[in-house]
Amino acid sequence: MLPWTALGLALSLRLALARSSAERGPPASAPRGDLMFLLDSSASVSHYEFSRVREFVGQLVAPLPLGTGALRASLVHVGSRPYTEFPFGQHSSGEAAQDAVRASAQRMGDTHTGLALVYAKEQLFAEASGARPGVPKVLVWVTDGGSSDPVGPPMQELKDLGVTVFIVSTGRGNFLELSAAASAPAEKHLHFVDVDDLHIIVQELRGSILDAMRPQQLHATEITSSGFRLAWPPLLTADSGYYVLELVPSAQPGAARRQQLPGNATDWIWAGLDPDTDYDVALVPESNVRLLRPQNLRVRTRPGEAGPGASGPESGAGPAPTQLAALPTPRGGRAGAHRHLPRPAAQPPRELGPSAGLSRRARLPRAVRAAGGREAQRVEVPAGRNCTTLQGLAPGT
Template sequence: MKDAFSSLLPAPSNARARCLLLTLWVTSMDVSVPPGPFIPDLEGDILFLLDSSGSVSYYEFSKVKEFIRDLLRPFTFGPHDVQTSIIHISTVPTIEFPFDRYPSSEAVQQAIRGTQQLMGDTNTGKALSFAKEKFFTDEAGSRPDVPKVLVWVTDGFSTDDISPPMQLLKDMGVTVFIVSTGRGNFLELSAAASQPPEKHLHFVDVDDLPIITKELRDAITATRLRAVDITSSSFRLMWPKLLSSGTGYYVLEYTPAEEPGRKLTQQVSGDRTSLLLNDLAPETTYKVVLIPESNTQYIPPQTTRVTTLQEEISPTRIVISESTPHSFRVSWSPTPDSVVSYQVLYGPLPGNSAKLLEVDGKHNSTVLENLTLNTTYLVTVAAIYKSGKERALSAKACTQGGE
């Protein structure tokens, strides 16, 4: 049974609204796309505008559902990740399910598989207006502080005008991607897509639509603030080019999700598109907000949540090599970024005397010299972490017996 939102009032235009809108209007596909890699730390409300009209055959409708399922499969779903919904394009727009109905990938896949075609007219403009006026509301499960991207895959046919509602969506901060199967008007589609058109407008044969699944996923993530190279104490933030050094700067805020009072702020040059954050706590979720401060136009902030990895244990292995009568090399692994330094404590056995050698945390070996020949030593390597924690591992080593 379809959900009814007839009681919802039209939502006012809000240039600061940030949701993720993914609209697909396709009519024919033959090949399913294999799932891509798992995509973490992506937040957004994904709305599929699905052509359910009588101009689409049952076979084509089934293939579109397969395409949507393949496109969504790598995403993580939940209140702090991706949410998704479907609106049918027909004589009257109809909701299949709201954003917050299915919080897991398995549930989403099953719901899409069970979606039924409605037939009727291809009133795409009405569906876009419905999305703009009534669907991005709390009642529909939408969230106000998540990104918004519109991807419209079209054969170029609609029985009503799409231009006004499409412009209203872009005025809300929507980034519009259009994939045309080749029969659309280039000038009209260029005007409908976000600028520049060479990055947001694509023409492809209808039989080749499945091969752009990864490209669509990449387009979604590329327009977003995202984290890469995540370790236990750092991650690199990347974002699309929104400013230049002459048009403004960014304000970056990052806060441990469970400690909102510990918010940190940095000002970043407008020509930057990445930044490495260091000295972070392990196994901690950070809420990150990138605020473009443009002196020419309003650009909505971008947000993401990043969880650092568990602190890597070091050392877990010690190797003794290059032994001579008066020296040997001590090596250890691994050498995680969270380690500031290593302390190498060594002394002869038996005995109660020992020496201490300090080694930089970026190094994984050192040579111990001025040792006594033909002697067994106890060597202890202790890792000193940025958090103040310590971990030590010991091994025995022998010098050679002759000069």
């Protein structure tokens, strides 16, 4: 009798611990992303000012949890030509990165910040150059407020890629121009500080950087004319539920697309979209453990040509989606309600809804019939098109 009692107590304790763990939800994610420091190293900055900025950046980076597969840091100088002091992944600890920052030398020359931003986009933040897809990207630009070339367009391209931009101005600068260059809201991402008072904002700015590395809500990155990547914090686990993503063109509410993803997913790519178009996105966490509210977002694709030849990522990212057992209504009042749902079996990536199973290169048959019920003709229209031309028809029909 005693062994059976002990076994029952052990099982009860194990179930209680499992239930307690599930109720707590997934653990907070460690910061993970690519952090670039862009320093004004030109002749417009005095040697004293550069030394103070160098010390400031060293204080920022020293406590950061750098490491392979986690947070990575890079330092680029602004001068006549951009110069990389160290690339992403070279240093595996904050202390090593701090030593490298302190050992860096001023480059002098002109203040070609725009050129450095183009360099950062093409050489450091590009996947072809080793950048990690799907991880948060942060740029900290420390400047005396001036630049010899335009900053706005290349900075906007970086922000369109999902880069969060912090700006620290140690000079006067143009408030409106710097506000437009920084990520929104400006009061959180733009700092005007005297070079001798930079230490005052170290803790606040470091906390903001780490927050940007831990996304707190649904957001879009890598926006192109034909698609974008969605990312969100880990709200669920693989065992506690699943997500339903809904994508709706703002001007065509009836053309909704839905996708189910497992609970351990934190990103997804929508592809095959129309250019220069607003899309409403809803992320609905479905769980039988706790109630989680849906998250909503509006994303506008970039202008450009869409279609089979358009550049952009293929749909899908992260863990394989699963087949939807009972599709909820993300826009209904009961979305995310506390329900006991069967755990769906794993399936290959599958899109749900009116355009289920369509990829960027899928084709839809469309029938055309002459008046009077005569012979029908069929044409195939690519999924990304909303018009076509019919030829070879009988005159007067």
